[in-house]
Every structure is written in C-alpha cells, then in structure tokens.
Amino acid sequence: MEPGPDLRAAQDRFVATWGQMASAWGISRTMAEVHALLYITGADLCTDDIMERLQISRGNASMSIRNLLDWGIIERAHRRGDRKDYFRAEQDVWAMFRVIVRERLKREVDPLLASLHEIRDDLSPRDSRPGLRGGARVSPAEAKALGEHAARIDSLVDFFVTVEKLSRSFVSPAGKGLQAAAWLLRKALPDDPTPPPPTPPTPPTTPASATPNSGPRGRERRSA
Amino acid sequence: MEPGPDLRAAQDRFVATWGQMASAWGISRTMAEVHALLYITGADLCTDDIMERLQISRGNASMSIRNLLDWGIIERAHRRGDRKDYFRAEQDVWAMFRVIVRERLKREVDPLLASLHEIRDDLSPRDSRPGLRGGARVSPAEAKALGEHAARIDSLVDFFVTVEKLSRSFVSPAGKGLQAAAWLLRKALPDDPTPPPPTPPTPPTTPASATPNSGPRGRERRSA
DNA sequence: TCATTCTTTCAAAAAGTTCTGAAAGTTGTA
DNA sequence: TACAACTTTCAGAACTTTTTGAAAGAATGA
Numbered sequence: 001m002e003p004g005p006d007l008r009a010a011q012d013r014f015v016a017t018w019g020q021m022a023s024a025w026g027i028s029r030t031m032a033e034v035h036a037l038l039y040i041t042g043a044d045l046c047t048d049d050i051m052e053r054l055q056i057s058r059g060n061a062s063m064s065i066r067n068l069l070d071w072g073i074i075e076r077a078h079r080r081g082d083r084k085d086y087f088r089a090e091q092d093v094w095a096m097f098r099v100i101v102r103e104r105l106k107r108e109v110d111p112l113l114a115s116l117h118e119i120r121d122d123l124s125p126r127d128s129r130p131g132l133r134g135g136a137r138v139s140p141a142e143a144k145a146l147g148e149h150a151a152r153i154d155s156l157v158d159f160f161v162t163v164e165k166l167s168r169s170f171v172s173p174a175g176k177g178l179q180a181a182a183w184l185l186r187k188a189l190p191d192d193p194t195p196p197p198p199t200p201p202t203p204p205t206t207p208a209s210a211t212p213n214s215g216p217r218g219r220e221r222r223s224a
Numbered sequence: 225m226e227p228g229p230d231l232r233a234a235q236d237r238f239v240a241t242w243g244q245m246a247s248a249w250g251i252s253r254t255m256a257e258v259h260a261l262l263y264i265t266g267a268d269l270c271t272d273d274i275m276e277r278l279q280i281s282r283g284n285a286s287m288s289i290r291n292l293l294d295w296g297i298i299e300r301a302h303r304r305g306d307r308k309d310y311f312r313a314e315q316d317v318w319a320m321f322r323v324i325v326r327e328r329l330k331r332e333v334d335p336l337l338a339s340l341h342e343i344r345d346d347l348s349p350r351d352s353r354p355g356l357r358g359g360a361r362v363s364p365a366e367a368k369a370l371g372e373h374a375a376r377i378d379s380l381v382d383f384f385v386t387v388e389k390l391s392r393s394f395v396s397p398a399g400k401g402l403q404a405a406a407w408l409l410r411k412a413l414p415d416d417p418t419p420p421p422p423t424p425p426t427p428p429t430t431p432a433s434a435t436p437n438s439g440p441r442g443r444e445r446r447s448a
Numbered sequence: 449t450c451a452t453t454c455t456t457t458c459a460a461a462a463a464g465t466t467c468t469g470a471a472a473g474t475t476g477t478a
Numbered sequence: 479t480a481c482a483a484c485t486t487t488c489a490g491a492a493c494t495t496t497t498t499g500a501a502a503g504a505a506t507g508a
Contacts, residue, residue, distance in 0.1 A: 004366050007373060010347040014377070017339045024332050026250045028496065040376055047455080057498045062456060083453060083506070093379045108248050115241045123234040142228050149231060152264055153238065155317045252466065271485080281468045286486055307476075307483055 003041075014040045015054070030056060031064040035073060038089035044077040046084040072099045102171045105164060113160050120153040227265075238264045239278070254280060255288040259297060262313035268301040270308045296323045326395045329388060337384050344377040 003011065015036040022032030033054055038045060045053075051061045065087060068074040073096050077086040090096045123146065138146070227235065239260040246256030257278055262269060269277075275285045289311060292298040297320050301310040314320045347370065362370070 003369055004362070006347060007366070007369055010343055010373060013339075013343050017336065017343065021332065021336055024250045026248045030496075040373065042372060042376065058455085059457075059499070060497050063497090066456085085455080091376075093383045097383065108245065112241065112245055115237075119234055119237050119241065123230060138228070142231070145227055145231055148266060149234060149264065152266065152315075159317045159321065254466075282485085283469065283487075284467050287467090290486080309485080 011037070011040050028064070028067075030054070030060055031067050034061070034064045035068055035089060038074055038087060039091070042089075042091060044079070044086035044088045046086050048084075050087075071103055098171050101167050105167055105171070109160055109164055109167075113157065113164070116153055116157050116160070120150060120157065123149065235261070235264050252288070252291075254278070254284055255291050258285070258288045259292055259313060262298055262311060263315070266313075266315060268303070268310035268312045270310050272308075274311075295327055322395050325391050329391055329395070333384055333388055333391075337381065337388070340377055340381050340384070344374060344381065347373065 015033050018036035018039075019029045019033040022029050034050055037050060037053060047058065047061050047065065050056070050065070051058060054061075056064075065074070068087075069076070074087050074089045077088045079086055090099070239257050242260035242263075243253045243257040246253050258274055261274060261277060271282065271285050271289065274280070274289070275282060278285075280288075289298070292311075293300070298311050298313045301312045303310055314323070
C-alpha cells in the first residue's frame with residue numbers, strides 16, 4: 001500500500017533522523033536506515049523495496065539486512081507463492097532495546113571485562129603477597145604503584161560488573177518486571193527540569209562533534 | 225616517577241583495550257587512549273608526555289585533550305613555576321560515567337527527542353481531529369496509516385523519555401543515592417549465569433564486526 | 449536436468465575520519 | 479617592544495569504513 005506524500009515525507013525524515021543517531025552509537029548509517037524504514041512503515045519489505053526506497057546498492061542492502069538479522073532486531077517474513085525474502089522489524093520498542101542491550105553486552109562488555117581481568121591478574125595476582133613478584137623483591141615505591149594500578153582496574157571492573165548485572169536483569173525473561181518498574185519510577189520522577197531545547201536548526205553536522213568553531217585562535221583557555 | 229617495565233606494559237595493555245572499546249561506542253581511538261593513559265597512570269601529564277608515550281603528533285594530542293576537556297572527564301592541573309599545562313583524569317569511576325551519561329544525553333538523546341517530537345507533531349498534531357489534515361479530508365485508509373505512524377513515533381518517544389528520566393536521576397546530585405541503590409541491587413542479584421567467556425585469543429579485529437565469515441557461499445538461510 | 453529467480457560475496461572505488469606537521473596564535477617576562 | 483615558551487589550527491596525507499556492481503552460489507519448478 002502506497003503511503004500518501006505527507007506520510008512518506010514524514011517516514012523519510014524519521015529514517016534520516018535514526019540514521020544520524022546511528023553514527024554516534026557506533027552503528028553504520030545505512031544499517032540504521034534500513035531498520036528505521038522497516039520499523040516506521042511497519043510493513044514487510046523485500047530487498048528491492050529497500051534498495052529503491054533508500055537508493056542503495058544490492059550488496060549494501062544485503063549486508064545491512066544480514067547484520068540486522070544477526071542482531072536479531074528484524075526477522076524474515078515469507079509470502080506464499082513468492083520466492084523473495086521479506087523482512088519485518090520488531091515493533092515492540094522495549095523488546096527491541098532488550099535485544100540491543102543483550103547483544104552489546106555480549107559483544108562489547110563481556111570481552112572488555114575479560115581483558116580487564118586478564119590485565120589485572122597478570123600483573124598482581126590476588127593471592128600473591130605484596131612486595132613479591134615472581135619470587136623477586138620489588139621496592140616499596142614500586143609495590144605501591146602496583147597496588148594503585150590494580151585498584152584502578154578493580155574500580156573499573158566493579159563498575160562494569162554492576163552495569164552487566166543491572167543490564168542482565170533488564171534483559172532477562174523476568175526483565176519485563178524491571179521494565180514495568182522503570183516505567184513506574186519514571187512516572188514517579190519529577191518532570192524534566194530542563195525540557196528538550198526548542199529544536200535548534202539542526203545543521204547536518206554530527207552533534208557529537210559540534211564544537212563552537214568560531215572563537216579566537218591560539219592559546220585559548222576554556223576555564224579559569 | 226618512572227614505572228617499572230612490568231607496570232608500564234600493563235598500562236600499555238590497558239590503554240590499548242580502552243582504545244579498542246572506544247570505536248564501538250563512537251569515540252575516536254586516540255581520544256580514548258589519552259584518557260586511558262591519564263586514568264591508569266593517575267598522574268598529571270603534559271602534552272609532551274602524552275605525545276611521547278602514545279607516539280602521536282602534537283596536533284592530535286591537542287585535539288584529543290581539548291575534546292576530553294569538553295566532555296569534562298579530564299581537567300587542567302597547574303604546576304607553579306611551570307608554564308606547561310598538565311592534565312589529570314577524574315579518578316572516581318562512577319563520577320566519570322555520570323559525566324559521560326550527562327553529556328550523551330545532552331548531545332544525542334535531547335536532539336533525537338526534539339526531532340521525534342517535530343516529526344510527530346508536524347504530521348498529525350495531537351489536537352486535530354482524525355480524518356482531517358489542513359482542512360482537507362483524507363481517506364479512512366490514509367487516516368489509519370497516519371495514526372499508526374504517529375503511534376510508532378509515540379512509542380519511541382515514550383521509551384526515550386523514560387531513558388532520559390532514569391538517566392537524569394543517575395546523573396543528578398541525588399544520583400549518588402541511585403548509585404548506592406544500584407550497588408545494593410547488584411549485590412542482591414544472582415551471580416552471572418553466563419560468566420565471561422575464557423578469553424578468546426582477541427584478534428585485532430573490532431569485536432562489534434566480528435562475523436563468522438567462513439561459512440558456505442550463496443543463498444545461505446540463517447534460520448529456518 | 450535446465451532456466452529462472454533470488455541472495456550472497458568480494459575486490460575495487462568512494463566516502464568519511466583521523467592524523468600530521470608546520471604556521472599562526474597567545475601569554476608572560478624582561 | 480621583543481622574546482621564549484607553550485597551545486591551537488588547518489590543509490593535505492594516511493588510514494578506515496562503507497558502498498558498489500558484477501560474478502558466484504542456491505533454491506525452485508518444469
């Protein structure tokens with residue numbers, strides 16, 4: 001079913017907005033646009049639909065779709081008597097973000113924690129006595145530096161373990177309860193002290209790198 | 225104070241790990257490495273120290289430092305009788321992430337919400353009666369499509385408003401209470417059902433794009 | 449089996465990002 | 479004012495990521 005011109009324009013604007021967001025979060029723009037298109041139309045689209053609407057090549061479409069399938073936020077949909085593959089986006093926003101959080105935990109936080117543990121234990125195993133390293137004695141200053149280093153890594157590990165546990169409770173089957181809790185908490189929370197700004201003209205620059213670039217040159221002190 | 229070779233190696237490994245993480249989260253690698261260096265050494269370093277330790281150019285160091293200052297996760301430190309600028313990283317991990325969350329809300333979520341509101345209200349103002357658009361009548365099918373579109377945007381808005389409110393309560397002065405609550409909750413939570421994997425050999429590829437690439441070719445169905 | 453339809457892959461090109469190094473700028477001291 | 483010490487900027491180089499288009503691979507039905 002063809003949308004009217006107004007609706008189509010609004011869809012395009014949504015696709016562009018979602019695509020812009022993507023780069024700030026380490027996702028390729030096109031992949032986000034494909035997802036946005038599937039989400040906002042709510043329709044089952046085939047590769048050719050997506051190629052045409054987004055003006056991208058077949059290879060690019062195929063690759064983006066595959067990645068979205070791997071993430072698990074879109075799924076295949078079949079049509080009897082049609083050999084084409086159709087795709088549809090998860091329509092429940094909370095379910096969608098549960099999937100995203102689960103994947104990012106698995107792909108990014110878990111490996112990070114593994115690395116941190118390794119760095120931490122490699123240098124000063126928790127069960128070794130201070131002042132000893134591989135049987136050799138180290139100076140008190142060195143021992144202190146070693147201890148502080150370990151403590152810094154431990155802080156980070158503690159933080160990410162907390163993040164991981166909280167996220168898992170959001171993501172788990174029982175996480176729907178947490179979702180409900182979040183919703184209630186939000187209702188209970190005071191209203192925004194700083195409401196969204198009155199929509200600046202939004203130039204096409206990425207917001208993350210928007211630095212006021214018109215100041216004077218040279219040795220500019222930012223804060224006293 | 226010069227660290228011993230072991231400590232220095234561990235610091236370098238941490239810097240590399242943190243730098244790898246960065247790209248997955250839309251931050252430039254060098255910027256993350258500069259931050260990692262300042263965090264893990266716990267020392268006040270000047271531009272030349274950073275250039276030398278990280279083997280980067282003056283321009284790059286200057287730019288990374290400036291961005292980190294803009295984010296607010298490092299600060300200038302002065303030394304009497306020395307005209308150089310020194311820099312130091314926030315050492316409290318929770319405070320650091322509070323700052324990061326605050327900035328990302330401001331730079332990414334707020335503009336996103338503004339755009340979403342705009343798209344939503346532009347197409348079907350909340351106070352208009354259904355079936356009417358700018359005085360002209362639309363077909364029932366069109367009106368339905370318009371309504372569903374608006375509902376999809378509303379779901380997203382609701383989600384991000386919730387995220388924003390929860391994040392603000394984490395970020396606010398009273399957020400320390402929330403931090404404590406999170407810590408308690410974490411203690412109360414069951415231990416990881418899926419503990420971090422036994423540290424795969426970590427090839428230099430970015431974990432986010434690590435796709436099993438050795439399967440058969442052609443029309444490969446991923447799931448039945 | 450073959451022809452058809454559809455999907456995936458991959459090498460090369462394009463686009464985008466980050467880095468460098470020299471030049472321009474600032475500040476403080478004499 | 480001139481100078482020394484330091485910082486920032488910016489055009490082009492280097493590098494990385496994304497995109498394309500054509501070729502190869504699969505599934506289906508006759």
